[in-house]
Each structure stands twice: as C-alpha cells, then as structure tokens.
Amino acid sequence: MIITALSNNKDNGGRTALVEYSNAGEYLQTHWMPSDQDLNGAVKTGKYSDGFGYDIRALPRRNAMFTSSFTGWSNYMMDFGKMLGDQEAMKRFGNTMVRWDLHARKPKEVFDVPVRRWKCAALGNHAITDDQGLWVNTFMDGKTRYFDMSDPFNPKQTYEKQIGAQVNMASSSWDGKRVYYTSSLLANWDKKGADNEQYFKAYNWDGKELTEQFSIDFTKEKLGRAHQMRFGAYSLYANASPVTPKTKLSQLAQ
Known part of the structure; x- marks a missing residue:
C-alpha cells in the first residue's frame, strides 16, 4: 500500500514523499519525490523537478508508476483570492510528473506536465x-x-x-x-x-x-x-457486491 502526501510538516512547503505500508498496516519505507536538490537517481527531462506530490497511478504490466504534483500546506490552507494575489505563493506550485520503476520503487524520469489528476487507461x-x-x-x-x-x-x-x-x-x-x-x-x-x-x-x-x-x-x-x-x-474483487439503486446516500458521500 503506497500513500501519497501533499506537504511536509517542517516548512509546510510542497516537498513530500510516498510512504509504503504492508497490507497489515506496518510502515515499510519512505520514497522521497525527486527534486532539484536531490533527483534520487531520476533523470530530469524538463525545466523543473519540484519534489511535490499529489496523485499516483500504477500500470503493473509496464512496471510503471506515475505521480503528479500540486502544492503544499501553506498554499492549500490559504484563502484562494489571497493566494492568487500573493506572488510568492503562486511560485509554490508543482508542474511535474514522475515516472517510477514500480517494482523497485525508484524514480526514473521527471517531466514537465501541467496536470494534477488522471487515470491510466x-x-x-x-x-x-x-x-x-x-x-x-x-x-x-x-x-x-x-x-x-x-x-x-x-x-x-x-x-x-x-x-x-x-x-x-x-x-x-x-x-x-x-x-x-x-x-x-x-x-x-x-x-x-x-x-x-x-x-x-x-x-x-x-x-x-x-x-x-x-x-x-x-x-x-x-x-x-x-x-x-x-x-x-x-471484476477485481471476488467478494464484491454490485451497487444497486438502494445504495445509501451515506455511501455515495464517502
């Protein structure tokens, strides 16, 4: 189980990591996002390597995992209008995606893509x-x-x-x-x-x-x-029950 994060609790900036747990909920290891300060073995093909995180998707048949970037606590806890008028805050947004070796959990490539959320086909x-x-x-x-x-x-x-x-x-x-x-x-x-x-x-x-x-x-x-x-x-869940019109409102809200 790999969990993404949006920030860190030291400077509340966007630099962050992936954290891996076992199925039993035991902490295994931390995988830091590559940044300009530490590419962690990755190759930067664009202008930036911001170290920010957001979404994650895996494509096991290609041994590929992708993460996107967003911004840190100091921005997403700020009033939107105030943030738009803050030139320094507007610099604190990620603009990259990272391609990882899924099995090795190693970042391979950082490239500039102004996107936050997506799905693998x-x-x-x-x-x-x-x-x-x-x-x-x-x-x-x-x-x-x-x-x-x-x-x-x-x-x-x-x-x-x-x-x-x-x-x-x-x-x-x-x-x-x-x-x-x-x-x-x-x-x-x-x-x-x-x-x-x-x-x-x-x-x-x-x-x-x-x-x-x-x-x-x-x-x-x-x-x-x-x-x-x-x-x-x-089809991925052997014991799954199909959603019916009787699905509770509370379930939809989750």
Missing part, C-alpha cells in the same frame, strides 16, 4: 480517463469538456456543458456511459456566496450529450463538501 497504455476520451473540468467557469482521444497525440474537443457555478471532479464509469461530477476543490478555495454550490451530479453519456439522472445537494443534506468519487473494477 483500462486497456491501453495512455494516462487518460478511458481508451477513447478524456473529460476535463474547469473549476472557475463550472464547465466540463470532452476531448476525443482516439488519436492520443492529437486530442480534439468535441463537447462542452455547464455543470454548475463551480465544478471540481469528473469520474467516468468503466464502460464510459456514465459521468459523475462533484463540486468542491478545497474549503478555502471554493467560491463564496450563491456560487458556493456543493453537489454530486450523475449523468448518462451517449457519446453526444450528457443527460442528468439525479443530483444531491450536499448543502441541503448537510453532507459537507463533495470532492471526488472513485471507481474500482468489479
């Missing part, structure tokens, strides 16, 4: 939402956009839709027929007033149009802030 070898398309959300304008990735080196936007006053995450089902949206970026960074919408929304996708199926108003239901919904593959 279920069947292909590309880091996208599924093998044909990519959903991209933009928080400030509340829109989602679909990019045709059938040619992964020449993506084309083919669709866009207003989801809300703000939108954070898009989660696509494995068959690509359903897309789920959540609203919250961070408590300190969400919009204020009427634009501070907190929701979970479910849509059907037929390849041409998103059709809303239901939504949950997290503010009305006193559920807090909806940040992200994750999916696993049912």
Whole structure:
C-alpha cells in the first residue's frame, strides 16, 4: 500500500514523499519525490523537478508508476483570492510528473506536465480517463469538456456543458456511459456566496450529450463538501457486491 502526501510538516512547503505500508498496516519505507536538490537517481527531462506530490497511478504490466504534483500546506490552507494575489505563493506550485520503476520503487524520469489528476487507461497504455476520451473540468467557469482521444497525440474537443457555478471532479464509469461530477476543490478555495454550490451530479453519456439522472445537494443534506468519487473494477474483487439503486446516500458521500 503506497500513500501519497501533499506537504511536509517542517516548512509546510510542497516537498513530500510516498510512504509504503504492508497490507497489515506496518510502515515499510519512505520514497522521497525527486527534486532539484536531490533527483534520487531520476533523470530530469524538463525545466523543473519540484519534489511535490499529489496523485499516483500504477500500470503493473509496464512496471510503471506515475505521480503528479500540486502544492503544499501553506498554499492549500490559504484563502484562494489571497493566494492568487500573493506572488510568492503562486511560485509554490508543482508542474511535474514522475515516472517510477514500480517494482523497485525508484524514480526514473521527471517531466514537465501541467496536470494534477488522471487515470491510466483500462486497456491501453495512455494516462487518460478511458481508451477513447478524456473529460476535463474547469473549476472557475463550472464547465466540463470532452476531448476525443482516439488519436492520443492529437486530442480534439468535441463537447462542452455547464455543470454548475463551480465544478471540481469528473469520474467516468468503466464502460464510459456514465459521468459523475462533484463540486468542491478545497474549503478555502471554493467560491463564496450563491456560487458556493456543493453537489454530486450523475449523468448518462451517449457519446453526444450528457443527460442528468439525479443530483444531491450536499448543502441541503448537510453532507459537507463533495470532492471526488472513485471507481474500482468489479471484476477485481471476488467478494464484491454490485451497487444497486438502494445504495445509501451515506455511501455515495464517502
């Protein structure tokens, strides 16, 4: 079990590490993100090696693991508007991804990619939402956009839709027929007033149009802030029970 981190508790900056545990929950070792001060054996192919962390994905058949970068505690605990006006704070954002040797847990390459979140393709070898398309959300304008990735080196936007006053995450089902949206970026960074919408929304996708199926108003239901919904593959779990319409609201909120 490998756990990512966003910061450290010495200077509250973005420099961080991966921490590995056994299935029994025992600490095994720490794997520091490569940085300009210590590349930890990695090769820097771009301009930066910031040492920041965020998401992690593994592609075992290629012995590959990828991590992305974000920012540290000093930024994500700051009011969003104040942070945008702070020139020093705006310098404290990661702009890299790291390719790791999965089995050896060693960083191999650091490259510049302005991306935070992604998925490795279920069947292909590309880091996208599924093998044909990519959903991209933009928080400030509340829109989602679909990019045709059938040619992964020449993506084309083919669709866009207003989801809300703000939108954070898009989660696509494995068959690509359903897309789920959540609203919250961070408590300190969400919009204020009427634009501070907190929701979970479910849509059907037929390849041409998103059709809303239901939504949950997290503010009305006193559920807090909806940040992200994750999916696993049912076939990977021998004792898994399928999700039914009777799934409790509390389960959706987790």
